[in-house]
Amino acid sequence: MATITEVAKLAGVSVKTVSRVMNNYEHISPKTRKKVEDAIQELSYAPSSIARQLRMGDSLSIGMIYGDPSSGYQSRLNHAVLKACSDARRYLAVELFDEKNMDWQKQVEDFLDRTKVTNMILVPPMCDSTDLHELLTRRQVNFVLISPSRAIAGASSIAMDDRRASREMINHFIELGHIRIGHISGHPDHVATLLRRQGYEEALHRAGIPLRDEYLESGRFRFRNALECADRMLQLDERPTAILAANDEMAAAVVMTANRLGIRVPEDLSVAGFDDTPIAKTIWPELTTVAQPFEDIAKAAVESMRTMKRTGLSVSETLILEHEVVIRASTGPAPE
Amino acid sequence: MATITEVAKLAGVSVKTVSRVMNNYEHISPKTRKKVEDAIQELSYAPSSIARQLRMGDSLSIGMIYGDPSSGYQSRLNHAVLKACSDARRYLAVELFDEKNMDWQKQVEDFLDRTKVTNMILVPPMCDSTDLHELLTRRQVNFVLISPSRAIAGASSIAMDDRRASREMINHFIELGHIRIGHISGHPDHVATLLRRQGYEEALHRAGIPLRDEYLESGRFRFRNALECADRMLQLDERPTAILAANDEMAAAVVMTANRLGIRVPEDLSVAGFDDTPIAKTIWPELTTVAQPFEDIAKAAVESMRTMKRTGLSVSETLILEHEVVIRASTGPAPE
DNA sequence: TTGTATGCGTTATCAA
DNA sequence: TTGATAACGCATACAA
Numbered sequence: 001m002a003t004i005t006e007v008a009k010l011a012g013v014s015v016k017t018v019s020r021v022m023n024n025y026e027h028i029s030p031k032t033r034k035k036v037e038d039a040i041q042e043l044s045y046a047p048s049s050i051a052r053q054l055r056m057g058d059s060l061s062i063g064m065i066y067g068d069p070s071s072g073y074q075s076r077l078n079h080a081v082l083k084a085c086s087d088a089r090r091y092l093a094v095e096l097f098d099e100k101n102m103d104w105q106k107q108v109e110d111f112l113d114r115t116k117v118t119n120m121i122l123v124p125p126m127c128d129s130t131d132l133h134e135l136l137t138r139r140q141v142n143f144v145l146i147s148p149s150r151a152i153a154g155a156s157s158i159a160m161d162d163r164r165a166s167r168e169m170i171n172h173f174i175e176l177g178h179i180r181i182g183h184i185s186g187h188p189d190h191v192a193t194l195l196r197r198q199g200y201e202e203a204l205h206r207a208g209i210p211l212r213d214e215y216l217e218s219g220r221f222r223f224r225n226a227l228e229c230a231d232r233m234l235q236l237d238e239r240p241t242a243i244l245a246a247n248d249e250m251a252a253a254v255v256m257t258a259n260r261l262g263i264r265v266p267e268d269l270s271v272a273g274f275d276d277t278p279i280a281k282t283i284w285p286e287l288t289t290v291a292q293p294f295e296d297i298a299k300a301a302v303e304s305m306r307t308m309k310r311t312g313l314s315v316s317e318t319l320i321l322e323h324e325v326v327i328r329a330s331t332g333p334a335p336e
Numbered sequence: 337m338a339t340i341t342e343v344a345k346l347a348g349v350s351v352k353t354v355s356r357v358m359n360n361y362e363h364i365s366p367k368t369r370k371k372v373e374d375a376i377q378e379l380s381y382a383p384s385s386i387a388r389q390l391r392m393g394d395s396l397s398i399g400m401i402y403g404d405p406s407s408g409y410q411s412r413l414n415h416a417v418l419k420a421c422s423d424a425r426r427y428l429a430v431e432l433f434d435e436k437n438m439d440w441q442k443q444v445e446d447f448l449d450r451t452k453v454t455n456m457i458l459v460p461p462m463c464d465s466t467d468l469h470e471l472l473t474r475r476q477v478n479f480v481l482i483s484p485s486r487a488i489a490g491a492s493s494i495a496m497d498d499r500r501a502s503r504e505m506i507n508h509f510i511e512l513g514h515i516r517i518g519h520i521s522g523h524p525d526h527v528a529t530l531l532r533r534q535g536y537e538e539a540l541h542r543a544g545i546p547l548r549d550e551y552l553e554s555g556r557f558r559f560r561n562a563l564e565c566a567d568r569m570l571q572l573d574e575r576p577t578a579i580l581a582a583n584d585e586m587a588a589a590v591v592m593t594a595n596r597l598g599i600r601v602p603e604d605l606s607v608a609g610f611d612d613t614p615i616a617k618t619i620w621p622e623l624t625t626v627a628q629p630f631e632d633i634a635k636a637a638v639e640s641m642r643t644m645k646r647t648g649l650s651v652s653e654t655l656i657l658e659h660e661v662v663i664r665a666s667t668g669p670a671p672e
Numbered sequence: 673t674t675g676t677a678t679g680c681g682t683t684a685t686c687a688a
Numbered sequence: 689t690t691g692a693t694a695a696c697g698c699a700t701a702c703a704a
Contacts, residue, residue: 003697014675019699027673050389051697054680059386061427069415070614078414079405082430086451091397091427094418113382114425116337223618249618256619260595278406279615282559282585283592339681350691355683363689387681390696 002043011039022047049089060090062305063117063141065097065108065126071221072248072277073292077123077146080298088302093117099126105135112139119305121146125189144304146297149191156304157318158297162192165290165323166199166244167206169272172288172325173242174207177334178270182215182240184229184250190221196246196274215240219250226250230257234269241269241334248273248280251287255330266332276326285329293321338379347375358383385425396426398641399453399477401433401444401462407557408584408613409628410459413482416634417457424638429453435462441471448475455641457482461525480637485527492640493654494633498528501626501659502535502580503542505608508624508661509578510543513670514606518551518576520565520586526557532582532610551576555586562586566593570605577605577670584609584616587623591666602668612662621665629657 004022008015013032020028021036039045053060062085066074078094085092093115101107111117120143126132127145133152136143145157173181183200186193197216204211214236217229226245230253233240245251251273255265263269265285273280276291300319340358344351349368356364357372375381389396398421402410414430421428429451437443447453456479462468463481469488472479481493509517519536522529533552540547550572553565562581566589569576581587587609591601599605601621609616612627636655 004699005697015698016675016700017673020674023699029673032674048390048697050386050395051680052699053386054384054390054682054696055698055700057680061385070617075411075415075614076405078418079430079432082418082428083432086429086431089450091429092418093427094422096415096419113380115422116382116384116386224620227620256592256595259592262596278408278411281406284560284563340683341681351681352683352691352693353689356690359683365689368689384681387696388683390680390698391682391684393696 001048002045004045004047007036007039007043007045010042011035059116059118061093061115061117061119062090062302063093063095063111063115063120064123065095065111065120066123067097067099067126069096072279073275074123076275076277076292076294077298080294081121081301083295084298084302087299088306090302090305097126105131108132108135109139112141118142120144121301122148124148124192125187128191142305144301146301147192151316151318153316155316157316158300158304158321159318160293160297160321160323162195163199163202165274165325166196167203168199168325169244169274169288169290170200170203171207172272172327172331173244173270174203174209176242176270176332178240178242179209179334180212180215180238180240180242181209182217182233182243184217184219184226184233184243184245184254186218186246186250187220187222188218193221193246196244200244219245219253221247221250223249223253226253227257230254231261234258234261234263239263239269242271242331243269244272245274247275248277248287248289251289251330252279252283255283255285255287266330268335270331270334272331280326280328288328288331289326291324291326293323296321338381340381340383343372343375343379343381346379347371383425388425394454395452397429397451397453397455398426398638399429399431399447399451399456400459401431401447401456402459403433403435403462405432408615409611412611412613412628412630413459413634416630417637419631420634420638423635426638426641433462441467444468444471445475448477454478456480457637458484460484460528461523464527478641480640482633482637483528487654494636494640494657495654496629496633496657496659498531499535499538501610501661502532503539504535504661505580505610505624505626506536506539507543508608508663508667509580509606510539510545512578512606512668514578515545515670516548516551516574516576516578517545518553518569518579520553520555520562520569520579520581520590522554522582522586523556523558524554528610529557529582536580555581555589557583557586559585559589562589563593566590567597570594570597570599575605578607578667579605580608581610583611584613584623584625587625587666588615588619591619591621591623602666604671606667606670608667616662616664624664624667625662627660627662629659632657 095111127148147159151157185197219226219229273287273289280287431447463484483495487493521533555562555565609623609625616623
C-alpha cells in the first residue's frame with residue numbers, strides 16, 4: 001500500500017504538493033499536477049482514511065443504539081445498516097440499550113465517550129425520546145431518525161408510509177372479497193402502531209365497511225400476546241375471514257392459532273403481516289406482508305450523514321421510501 | 337476529550353504505562369495500575385480508535401461473511417459478534433454472501449479490497465471451504481473458524497460440543513421416561529448436523545434403546561421441511577413421545593404440527609430444539625433447547641484476533657465453549 | 673508556486 | 689516494572 005511520501009518521491013515533489021493535488025488546491029502548475037497524477041496512477045495510491053481522520057479530528061464511525069435485538073425488525077435493520085456502512089466505507093458502532101434502565105442517559109454518555117462517534121442513527125422507539133435528542137444535541141452529535149413519530153428540527157427523518165401500506169393491504173383483502181377483516185395492532189410506544197391501525201380503519205371506512213370492536217386487538221408486536229388475540233378473534237361466533245397483523249411475528253401467531261383451531265389458511269382465513277422479516281418466509285404458508293424498504297432506509301440514513309458533514313449544518317428533511325406489498329400464500333379469496 | 341497524555345500527567349506516569357494499563361499488559365505493579373485507573377476514571381478517558389488504527393497499521397475492522405441472514409442462528413451470532421467488537425473497540429464489516437454464486441471468489445476479493453480487513457471470522461458452512469482458506473491465506477488475511485467441521489493449520493477454531501449437548505438432551509428425555517424418541521436433523525453441509533445426530537444415536541444406544549429408522553428425519557434446518565418431517569413422524573401408528581430437532585426453527589415446526597394434529601405439547605409430546613434462538617422464547621410453549629454460548633464464542637473469536645496480531649504468527653488452537661441445556665415448558669414426563 | 677517541519681493520539685523499541 | 693522517544697500517514701503553518 002503506497003503512502004503519500006512514496007508518491008512524492010516518485011513524482012519528485014514534496015508531500016505537501018501531493019496533498020495539494022489530492023485535495024484540489026488551486027495554485028499549482030499544470031506540469032507538477034500532471035507529474036503527481038502520474039505517480040498516483042503508477043502506485044495506485046489511495047490516501048489512508050485513518051491518517052486523515054486522525055489529522056482532521058473526525059471519525060468515520062456511525063453509532064446506533066437499539067433495544068430488542070431479537071425482533072425480526074431490528075435484526076433486518078441491523079443487517080441493512082451494517083451493509084450500508086460497509087458500502088460507504090464507514091464503521092458501525094452499536095450498543096444494546098435497556099430502555100427501562102433508569103440510568104440510560106449515563107449509558108449513552110459512556111457510549112459516546114467510548115466510541116467518539118459524532119453521527120448516530122436512532123431507531124424506534126427511542127428515536128422519539130426528546131431527552132435523547134437533547135442529550136445528543138448538547139454533545140454535538142448529529143443524528144438521523146428512522147421512522148420517528150414526528151420530524152424534529154435539526155435532524156433528517158427516514159420512514160415509509162405505514163398508513164398507506166396498511167390501506168393497501170386491507171384493499172387487497174377487500175378485492176379478494178373479504179368483509180369481516182380484523183386487525184392486531186402493535187406496541188403503543190411505536191408510531192407505526194398507530195399509523196397502521198389508522199390505515200386499517202381508513203380503508204374499511206372508504207369501502208363502507210363498518211368497524212367492529214371485537215375485530216381490533218392489541219398484540220404489542222409480540223407473538224405471545226398475538227396468540228391470545230387471535231384465539232379470541234377466531235372463537236367469535238362470527239369470526240373474521242381475514243386478519244392483518246401489525247408485524248410478521250404476530251401474523252405467524254395468527255397462523256399458528258388457526259392451525260390449532262382447525263381453521264385452514266388461506267382457505268378459511270387470510271392472514272397478512274408487516275415488515276417482511278425472516279419469519280415471513282419461514283412459516284407455511286408463506287406470509288403475505290408489507291416489505292419494509294430496509295436496504296433503502298439504511299442507505300439513506302448513512303448517506304444523510306455525509307450530507308450533514310458536508311454542509312456543516314444539519315438539514316431536517318423527511319424522506320419517505322417506497323414499500324412493497326408482497327403477496328404470498330397466506331391470503332386468498334374470501335370463503336363461500 | 338481527554339488524551340492519553342493528560343491521563344499520564346494526572347497519574348504521574350508515562351504515557352506508555354497508561355497504554356499498558358489500557359491494554360491489560362501483565363508486568364505492571366498494582367499500585368501504578370490503580371493510580372492510572374483512577375486518572376482514567378477521573379477524566380473519563382477513552383482511547384482514540386483512530387490513533388490506534390494508525391499506529392497499529394491495521395484496520396481495526398473485522399470482516400465476516402455469511403450466507404443466510406434470516407436464520408435465527410446467524411441472527412444471534414451476528415448480534416453477539418457485533419457486541420464483542422464494540423466491547424473490544426473494534427468494528428465489524430459484513431458481507432452477505434451467496435454460496436451458490438459461481439463467482440464467489442471475486443466477491444470475496446472485492447470485499448477485501450473494499451474493507452481492507454486483515455482479520456476475518458468464518459461461520460458455517462463456508463468456514464469449511466478449503467478454497468476460501470487458500471484465498472485468504474494468499475491475501476494474508478488471518479481468520480478464525482466458528483464451529484468448523486475440522487480444525488485446520490494456521491487458524492483458531494471455536495466451537496461447542498454438539499455431540500455431548502445432543503446426548504444430554506436425549507438423556508433429559510430418557511429421565512422423563514421417554515422411550516420413543518425421534519430426531520429431525522439439520523442440513524448435511526453443516527457438521528453440527530452430523531454431530532447432533534451422533535449424540536442422539538449414542539445416547540439411545542447407551543440407554544439400550546434401539547434406533548428406529550422412521551424416527552429419524554432430515555429437515556435441513558428449515559422450518560418448512562421440518563413441517564413435513566413432523567407430520568410423517570406424528571402420523572405413525574406408534575408415534576414418538578419426544579422429538580429433538582437440530583435447531584429451534586424446526587422444533588417450532590414440530591410444535592406447530594402437533595397443534596394442528598391435536599397433539600398436546602408437552603402432555604402428549606415433548607419437543608426440544610437447539611441453539612436458543614429468538615424463536616425459542618417466542619412460541620408457546622417456550623422451547624426446551626440447548627443454549628449455544630453465542631456471546632462467549634463471539635468474544636473468543638474477536639479475542640483471538642488480538643492474539644494473532646500480538647504473537648505475529650497464527651495459532652491454531654481449538655476452543656470448546658460450554659453450552660447449557662435450558663429446560664422450558666415444551667418438555668415433560670412421558671405420557672401414560 | 674513549492675518545500676520543511678510539526679503534530680494529531682496511539683503503540684513499540686529499547687534502554688534504564 | 690517503568691520511561692523517553694520514534695513512528696504510523698496525513699494536513700497545515702510557515703518559510704522560501
